[in-house]
């Protein structure tokens with residue numbers, strides 16, 4: 027894929043290098059490549075008055091394996107193409123490659139929305155993109171190709187995102203320590219020397235999150251099984267049984283994201299650290315909580331397993347019990363672990379082969395990528411239209427599994443209860459642009475829609491939010507950061523600067539408590555949930571003349587407001603426009619119906635226009651105020667509020 031660059035860097039003054047020199051060789055090399063000018067606050071967005079936060083590479087340093095490892099001991103991360111010969115093109119979407127390649131995990135570095143957001147991050151805070159690349163394109167980052175914080179240095183196969191060889195070389199960093207909740211079990215002996223080597227450098231990760239992965243320098247493949255009949259990986263490659271790969275903690279490495287430039291003060295506010303230095307404590311709970319999916323899960327009932335009698339998750343599980351991220355996002359299928367099972371002995375069919383589908387909530391970006399790179403290149407990568415369609419269907423299924431909805435009539439009101447049945451908040455993860463809302467269509471006895479709440483216009487992608495419940499998180503910047511950058515304080519989409527959660531009414535997971543969620547920076551904001559409440563109710567007054575309501579819970583991956591921001595705030599390159607165009611081309615992230623149901627209202631007197639149980643002066647005034655109109659007051663459904671309706675109302679008086 028074509029990559030553009032818009033920045034170039036010159037050598038860094040030696041004094042700076044010396045100051046940062048304490049950190050690490052890999053980091054140091056990268057810092058040396060940064061431009062001197064990049065270290066002082068440069069004004070971007072000429073005319074808008076925005077000042078770039080003068081962060082350096084040092085501000086984003088995290089423990090774990092560092093980039094640019096010694097090539098004498100570190101085998102580079104191979105492309106996913108090295109695995110296709112045996113791990114692709116068999117079964118029906120069960121071979122690891124075939125489902126992975128059409129997942130957001132496989133496309134995290136080709137994602138046009140990420141490209142667009144990366145540019146904004148670099149505009150807002152100098153080289154902050156380096157932190158993004160660490161998580162979204164780990165092979166490129168490990169190879170030292172992220173020093174500019176942009177896509178410029180990434181090579182072809184780095185765009186394979188979170189790939190096979192990377193994930194299967196990740197080592198359990200908690201080896202040798204006390205078992206934490208979710209700790210997968212027995213230590214794996216070959217990991218010990220790797221962790222010890224990191225310990226000598228003070229780089230053992232303290233807590234899962236922020237992409238603090240530890241990667242085996244040697245080309246060993248860690249996986250769930252201990253009964254592989256033959257190791258066909260050649261040469262020195264060892265197969266290592268890794269219980270860690272079946273643990274949520276493994277996924278938690280990247281599914282808790284914390285802004286490292288901030289520290290929490292005593293008042294609970296996030297304040298900027300001294301710049302040009304790593305976070306003073308490297309304690310994730312002390313950084314700004316951008317995403318908390320893993321912690322939400324860790325503080326829910328799912329840790330101990332939850333049974334679904336309807337077997338909605340988990341694939342080929344016997345009892346319907348699910349617990350880990352893998353249980354729901356890598357459902358177990360009946361299939362071979364490699365293409366050779368088709369030949370029989372010694373190869374066999376497994377009943378717990380994890381499907382690498384990683385279905386979540388992204389309904390359009392994979393299709394958008396195919397549209398951008400073109401059918402030929404997409405087919406060459408294995409992102410065929412057929413596989414994309416199957417992946418999209420899995421995502422819709424996932425969204426439909428995520429919640430249950432119940433409707434009840436409470437006197438004059440319709441109560442819509444949404445229950446979260448996912449393993450974390452609903453929605454969870456990436457806060458910007460994701461939202462879920464309740465749409466209600468009230469219909470009269472003839473079936474005509476007489477009123478709508480939470481209406482969505484699919485042509486303009488505009489949502490009417492004032493008359494319904496929208497579930498979302500809003501992050502943004504405080505006045506302190508506003509003063510430094512010249513950007514307005516308040517909620518917004520400047521991810522790399524975000525230091526305050528302004529609102530969060532996303533529904534907590536089963537088993538949640540306020541104390542536990544606040545301690546991980548994931549408590550509700552501007553909203554309340556009682557401990558254990560993993561559902562939410564919305565009351566809608568029933569308009570007069572309504573005989574029934576059709577209620578739909580919708581999810582949207584990327585809102586118009588977010589996509590317009592990515593396009594308009596970009597003063598550096600064309601990625602914002604590309605992402606916007608891809609969004610338009612893929613149908614503006616059409617909302618997906620997660621639940622839908624109809625409730626017929628208990629029939630009252632049709633003349634009781636406000637449904638309060640009696641026909642009285644209020645009803646008369648409603649009727650008179652709508653005289654000559656249609657809808658409310660048109661008791662006989664003639665199309666006009668007229669004398670006949672008045673007569674009926676007066677006849678029913680009392």
Ligand code: HEC
Nearest residue numbers: 108109111112190191194247248249250251254258363364
């Ligand atoms: C020449 C064929 C071949 C190639 C190429 C290949 N594998 Fe495998 N791999 C296998 C076979 C065979 C198995 C065992 C399957 C089984 O037992 O069900 C396997 C199993 C695995 C396992 C499971 C190990 C366990 O203990 O759970 C992992 C992980 C793995 N391969 C990773 C990779 C990765 C990553 C690549 C590419 C960098 C790759 N393989 C390339 C043949 C291959």
Ligand code: HEC
Nearest residue numbers: 130134137161162277279280351352355384385386387388
């Ligand atoms: C190296 C970091 C990393 C690791 C490890 C990781 N993820 Fe992800 N994951 C990501 C990134 C980055 C994205 C978002 C990519 C994007 O949207 O462009 C993502 C996206 C996802 C999504 C969202 C897909 C969608 O359609 O919305 C799911 C689900 C997911 N990952 C599950 C998992 C599970 C399960 C594991 C553990 C087996 C895991 N991830 C491990 C980084 C990681």
Ligand code: HEC
Nearest residue numbers: 277281320323350351354386387424428448449453454455
């Ligand atoms: C009980 C099943 C279940 C478990 C366990 C579970 N998830 Fe999910 N996950 C879902 C469902 C359903 C969705 C789709 C609804 C949504 O977006 O929240 C989802 C969505 C996601 C998304 C996309 C969110 C978005 O809106 O963009 C990510 C990322 C994700 N999960 C990661 C994880 C990780 C990491 C874990 C483990 C720490 C995990 N999930 C555990 C069911 C589960």
Ligand code: HEC
Nearest residue numbers: 109113122123126188189190193249250271272352363380
């Ligand atoms: C996000 C990290 C991640 C990525 C990327 C990933 N895997 Fe896996 N893989 C896992 C985990 C976790 C398991 C075990 C899950 C379980 O058993 O619940 C697994 C299991 C496997 C297994 C053993 C099960 C079997 O099939 O025999 C093989 C083989 C495998 N992966 C190959 C691959 C290949 C090939 C790719 C690339 C196309 C790939 N993986 C990409 C995390 C990953």
Ligand code: HEC
Nearest residue numbers: 139140143144147157158161236237280283391455456522
């Ligand atoms: C520690 C890992 C990690 C880091 C660091 C990280 N991200 Fe992500 N990012 C994720 C995960 C995980 C998701 C997917 C969550 C989901 O789908 O809800 C994600 C999703 C996204 C998305 C949504 C993509 C889409 O298609 O909707 C964008 C945009 C994004 N990240 C931008 C960034 C930027 C910009 C940075 C750097 C400032 C960054 N990320 C740093 C893990 C990370």
